[in-house]
Amino acid sequence: MLSIAHIKPGDWLTLLLGALLTAFLGVTLWQGGAADKAIIRSGGKIFSVVPLSRNQLISVPGPLGISQIAIHNLQARIASDPSPRQYCVRQGWLKQAGEVAVCLPNQVSVELSGKQKNYDSLNY
Amino acid sequence: MTASIIEDRGEGSPRNGEADGFPTATPLPVRTSEKGEEENPSSILLGTSAEDHHIARMAALALGLSVLEAAIPSPLPGVKPGLANIVTLIVLARYGWRTAAWVTLLRVLAGSLLMGSFLTPGFFLSLSGALCSLAVLAASQHLPSRWFGPVTHSIFGAFAHIAGQLLLVYFWLIPHTGLAYLVPIFAAAALLFGTVNGLVAAHYLDKNPINHKIQRHREMRPDCL
Known part of the structure; x- marks a missing residue:
């Protein structure tokens, strides 16, 4: 029929143009903003804000012990943590602005942030 | 569908011969019907031309399609096939932009009355989408028809439609950059449904070649081209 x-x-x-436009929108809008710093919190308070440009290992004290945060290649991860289930360690590398790794037992968290803060959930 | 799209203009209104454009664009003359004057002096009769009836018939057809479409469940509010735009495309190709604009705007208005959404955000969303796509169609209709057919107009219209809606949503309803996450979904839907609607319109136009009466009529009304 058709x-x-x-x-x-x-x-x-026109079809090609439309497909290119759609692909372009998908690529640009579905990528989180580039992250340029990591906000490290301990016990709910900001422990330090470090730029991602320098590779380093940061030790953060918590109620259970020391959590180690590694910053490497504009990415960040929790390298070691005394929490029993190791969820935040297994989360791996954080790459985009808005990504967070939280170690609840040791009350330590790392959040990547860029120039524009992204939202992790929206309701309307 | 054929019968309702191809309009016989041979008889009907006395204004048929006038070449001053669409009677609907000018204020309609109000005249008192002679019979009604005797029985009820307050009854008035609006004079309508064959052109008015023609536009109304097209708008009714588009309205039927949009009511039909309202029954189709949608995964995301706002993603709809926009079947009524097939009528707009056919009218655009056959009778020109002004008629297409009339049909589209009447469909939006009457559709909102039927769905009970008149003056709700949904009504303004479809109105802004319709206005944007009509604006784009006004430009795209000048593309050489040898190379560009209804599929092109449909895709342009679909993208303009969703752009108009998203702009209204952003500036009025949800002024939040998180809306950007939905844009690629809407763009993909516009591409898909724009292509399908354009194909349906092109199919119809190919199967129903131009009626000579209408062509004569178009020559009579240069603004209709």
Whole structure:
């Protein structure tokens, strides 16, 4: 019934343009903003804010012991933590602004932030 | 569908011969019907032309499609096939932009009355989408028809429609940058449904070649081209 015989040459061009526009929107809008700093919290208070540009290992004290936060190649992760289930360690590298790793037992968290703060959930 | 799209203009209103554009664009003359004057002096009769009836018929067809479409469940509010735009595309190709604008705006208005959404945010969303796509169609209709057909107009219209809606949502309803996450979904839907609607319109136009009466009529009304 419907066939592509109805598509004229210019229509193909329009289709291509539309597909490119859609792909471009997907690539640009579905990528979190670039992160440039890590906000480290301990016990709910900001422990330190460090730039991601310098590779380093930061030790953060908590109620259970020391959590170690590694910053490497504009990424951050919790390298070691005394928490029993190690969820925050297993979360791995954080890359984009808005990503967070939280070690609840030791009350330590790392959040990446960029120039624009992204939201992690929206309701309306 | 054929019968309702192709309008016989051979008889009907006395204004048929006038070449001053669409009678609907000018204020309609109000005249008192002679019969009604005797029985009820307050009854008035609005004079309508064949053109008015024609536009009303198209708008009714589009309205039927939009009511039909309201029954189709949608995964995301705002993602709809926009079947009524097929009528707009056919009218645009056959009778020109002014008629297409009339049909579209009447459909938006009457559709909102039927759905009970008149003056709700949903009504303003479809109105802004319709106005934006009509604005884009006003430009895209000048593309050489040898190369660009209804599929092109449909895709342009669909993207303009969703752009208009998203702008209204952003500036009025949800002024939040999180809206940007939905844009690629809406763009993909616009591309898909724009192409399908354009194909349906192109299919119809190919199967129903131009009626000579209408062509004569178009020559009579240069603004209709």
